[in-house]
Amino acid sequence: MGSCKEKREESAKCVWVNGPIIVGAGPSGLAASACLSEHGVPSVILERSNCIASLWQNKTYDRLKLHLPKQFCALPLLGFPENFPKYPTKDQFLSYMESYASHFSIHPRFNQAVQTAEFDSSCGFWRVRTQDLEYISRWFIVATGENAEPVIPEIVGMERFRGPVVHTSAYKSGSDFAKQKVLVVGCGNSGMEISLDLCRHNAVPHMVVRNTVHVLPREMFGCSTFGIVTALLKWLPLSLVDKFLLLVSNLTLGNTDQLGLRRPKTGPIELKNVTGKTPVLDVGALSQIKSGKIKVMEGVKEITRNGARFMDGQEKEFDSIILATGYKSNVPSWLKGCDFFTKDGMPKTPFPDGWKGENGLYTVGFTRRGLLGTASDAVKIANDIADQWRTTRDCRTYRNSHIILLKINCRERERE
Numbered sequence: 001m002g003s004c005k006e007k008r009e010e011s012a013k014c015v016w017v018n019g020p021i022i023v024g025a026g027p028s029g030l031a032a033s034a035c036l037s038e039h040g041v042p043s044v045i046l047e048r049s050n051c052i053a054s055l056w057q058n059k060t061y062d063r064l065k066l067h068l069p070k071q072f073c074a075l076p077l078l079g080f081p082e083n084f085p086k087y088p089t090k091d092q093f094l095s096y097m098e099s100y101a102s103h104f105s106i107h108p109r110f111n112q113a114v115q116t117a118e119f120d121s122s123c124g125f126w127r128v129r130t131q132d133l134e135y136i137s138r139w140f141i142v143a144t145g146e147n148a149e150p151v152i153p154e155i156v157g158m159e160r161f162r163g164p165v166v167h168t169s170a171y172k173s174g175s176d177f178a179k180q181k182v183l184v185v186g187c188g189n190s191g192m193e194i195s196l197d198l199c200r201h202n203a204v205p206h207m208v209v210r211n212t213v214h215v216l217p218r219e220m221f222g223c224s225t226f227g228i229v230t231a232l233l234k235w236l237p238l239s240l241v242d243k244f245l246l247l248v249s250n251l252t253l254g255n256t257d258q259l260g261l262r263r264p265k266t267g268p269i270e271l272k273n274v275t276g277k278t279p280v281l282d283v284g285a286l287s288q289i290k291s292g293k294i295k296v297m298e299g300v301k302e303i304t305r306n307g308a309r310f311m312d313g314q315e316k317e318f319d320s321i322i323l324a325t326g327y328k329s330n331v332p333s334w335l336k337g338c339d340f341f342t343k344d345g346m347p348k349t350p351f352p353d354g355w356k357g358e359n360g361l362y363t364v365g366f367t368r369r370g371l372l373g374t375a376s377d378a379v380k381i382a383n384d385i386a387d388q389w390r391t392t393r394d395c396r397t398y399r400n401s402h403i404i405l406l407k408i409n410c411r412e413r414e415r416e
């Protein structure tokens with residue numbers, strides 16, 4: 001913090017936000033803010049990092065592309081540029097995010113990590129604390145994402161390993177692993193795509209598949225698999241759509257069981273809806289598995305100094321380990337006195353009703369349905385808050401001011 005305004009705020013310690021407080025400047029926070037501003041409702045976004053879409057900027061690998069076509073990843077009110085390809089690259093996605101924020105004049109407050117947030121029933125407001133300030137509002141929107149923190153599993157012997165151990169959120173490119181033997185733990189979309197990237201840099205990935213997994217082609221008959229699913233679900237029951245997907249996948253990819261990729265009993269879309277587990281949309285890893293360039297391994301029993309011992313008794317040496325073990329929400333670590341979320345930090349009420357809690361609490365982007373889920377939440381939240389906004393006098397009085405200093409009130413509160 002440096003400017004005069006910021007110095008005034010710092011000494012105030014406590015600010016009233018006119019309109020909702022949004023935590024997180026990822027696609028979900030930006031979408032919520034844009035939809036609100038369309039209704040004339042101002043908002044303040046608090047973001048722990050120093051940029052928008054920090055997951056995409058800082059925690060994804062160079063070769064990443066969207067794996068759903070761009071029309072299924074667009075945020076409300078402003079689509080991707082026409083000239084972008086069907087599957088935009090990470091840099092194109094980021095440029096879309098930048099133009100989205102600038103189109104709606106969204107200016108998040110960066111380097112503001114929310115440490116606690118709590119509804120204060122004595123005054124009827126949300127009190128949201130960062131390392132610098134306390135922000136107060138009647139509405140509070142959680143947009144910190146399903147991927148806020150990496151999942152680091154406890155694998156026996158991990159501390160013994162003499163080489164680097166990196167989570168996929170810190171992996172940039174296979175060039176850092178050229179010619180190495182790499183253990184990739186996990187076979188979701190990250191594990192598959194990073195194994196493929198490693199192959200392209202002449203590394204030798206060994207991918208751990210401890211469980212079952214659905215692999216689907218990214219496209220069928222020249223159309224995106226996701227688009228086909230969306231269209232079929234308008235006419236057919238889920239069970240039939242899953243049967244169709246499995247039939248076409250078996251015809252085009254062959255029987256993946258023989259490659260060590262056993263399919264779950266539950267169909268791919270039903271599994272996604274019930275557990276959130278995303279099917280792998282194949283962008284080339286499968287053919288590397290078939291050719292033996294990506295080696296599929298059973299579960300890890302323990303990590304040794306030089307490598308790993310597997311459940312089937314094999315022992316192998318590795319130069320590096322990549323944990324493609326997924327992500328988790330961080331909401332339980334900072335949201336206090338509220339039982340809207342599970343202990344895993346997901347709304348207890350499932351999609352499509354998990355966007356609204358009590359006392360002005362909202363969530364955007366916790367649907368396990370990617371950016372399409374984000375768009376749906378953001379529109380509903382903005383409509384709901386706009387209805388309240390229109391009937392609230394004190395908001396309209398301060399319509400032009402997003403933030404009002406509460407120096408005296410909060411000092412008094414602190415003394416209490």
Ligand SMILES: Cc1cc2nc3c(=O)[nH]c(=O)nc-3n(C[C@H](O)[C@H](O)[C@H](O)COP(=O)(O)OP(=O)(O)OC[C@H]3O[C@@H](n4cnc5c(N)ncnc54)[C@H](O)[C@@H]3O)c2cc1C
Nearest residue numbers: 024026027028048054055066067113114144145365370371
């Ligand atoms: C590698 C990868 C690829 C993906 N590809 C697709 C795809 O192709 N299509 C699709 O639909 N979905 C995809 N997803 C799903 C993904 O969840 C969305 O793309 C999207 O980033 C979710 O947006 P979000 O704003 O909800 O969460 P995030 O993008 O994670 O943004 C949350 C923000 O909140 C901030 N934050 C967290 N905690 C705090 C705190 N305590 N205080 C302040 N700020 C905080 C974070 O720094 C972050 O900037 C992908 C996910 C990953 C990991």
Ligand SMILES: NC(=O)C1=CN([C@@H]2O[C@H](COP(=O)(O)OP(=O)(O)OC[C@H]3O[C@@H](n4cnc5c(N)ncnc54)[C@H](OP(=O)(O)O)[C@@H]3O)[C@@H](O)[C@H]2O)C=CC1
Nearest residue numbers: 065066067153186187188189190191210211278324325326
């Ligand atoms: N191009 C794109 O658009 C991409 C999109 N994504 C998306 O990002 C999200 C996160 O994906 P991802 O990072 O792959 O995470 P996922 O949660 O989808 O996958 C995690 C994987 O790690 C495995 N795992 C977890 N713990 C262990 C352990 N102790 N030992 C062995 N295996 C373990 C899981 O196995 P199990 O099933 O047995 O628990 C699973 O295979 C998804 O929604 C995905 O679709 C990711 C990459 C690219």
Ligand SMILES: O=C(O)C(=O)Cc1c[nH]c2ccccc12
Nearest residue numbers: 068226272278279368369370371
């Ligand atoms: O990429 C992701 O994480 C997504 O959640 C996108 C997504 C939503 N629904 C799906 C169904 C099948 C494959 C991907 C997705």
